[in-house]
Ligand code: ADP
């Protein structure tokens with residue numbers, strides 16, 4: 354009897370795996386921005402056209418890659434960030450799965466230009482269907498530029514699932530905002546169809562919040578700062594009168610990674626309970642830092658969910674820190690914080 358099982362060719366396997374990592378233009382934006390951050394860039398530029406459907410390009414001034422790495426980075430499970438399974442519990446980079454560029458090269462045409470500062474010439478590489486179609490040395494600025502064109506050109510079913518440009522652009526701005534918020538000491542810019550959307554000079558977290566979320570918050574931010582041996586929390590909450598009717602300006606970062614957590618959100622909402630109407634949402638931008646051994650970030654391909662070893666401690670701490678900040682604020686309600 355004939356055997357029925359066949360190994361899928363690499364480019365098909367990559368296309369399937371890409372479904373988990375790259376669902377829409379915004380997912381690619383997140384991965385490329387995080388790679389630039391991990392490369393130590395101090396300036397990161399994002400250019401998109403047609404809400405990322407025709408072009409997503411990220412240009413950074415980070416450490417760049419040599420010729421071998423420039424080819425290797427598109428292989429599945431190719432990463433410079435971990436070496437063994439234990440490393441997962443000492444993660445201090447945004448990436449570690451080695452899947453993003455392989456996924457992107459499976460579902461878009463990619464042009465990479467990269468140069469390390471110590472090399473005179475950089476590498477130019479063009480990829481299509483997970484394969485190198487052109488490679489040559491090139492003169493280019495130190496750092497890396499990755500342009501992905503025509504997302505899902507080879508997966509039409511998926512391309513048909515994309516939403517309107519306005520909707521996809523909202524997702525892109527959400528992802529851009531989350532990364533830019535976490536790294537206020539990095540310059541970020543975003544342009545859409547050659548029009549500038551954001552130009553974020555390096556500065557403090559307070560400045561970054563106002564740059565990203567609007568001047569209305571300028572005099573309405575209350576600092577949160579609390580520390581124990583186990584964890585550290587810092588950031589800002591909005592004064593109760595800045596609460597909005599729509600959820601949105603609410604951010605948790607754990608070790609600088611944006612995460613979603615209904616559980617921790619509840620902790621903040623409890624602290625605000627008697628101060629705002631039941632149907633409104635306070636601003637918060639809270640950074641929780643703790644020993645990476647206390648969390649598992651490898652529970653979801655997009656890493657937006659994490660597991661805490663002891664979730665209850667974190668909940669109690671978040672709630673206490675926010676209550677404390679609100680109490681300080683109400684003792685000195687006219688206090689203005691300089692920016
Ligand atoms: P991961 O980030 O999980 O390691 P990626 O597929 O996103 O996986 O990237 C693969 C590798 O390519 C990275 O580990 C890194 O070594 C290299 N790389 C990706 N983007 C950049 C960049 N902008 N600058 C320098 N190196 C990069």
Ligand code: MG
Pocket residue numbers: 384387388447448449451453454
């Ligand atoms: Mg990555």
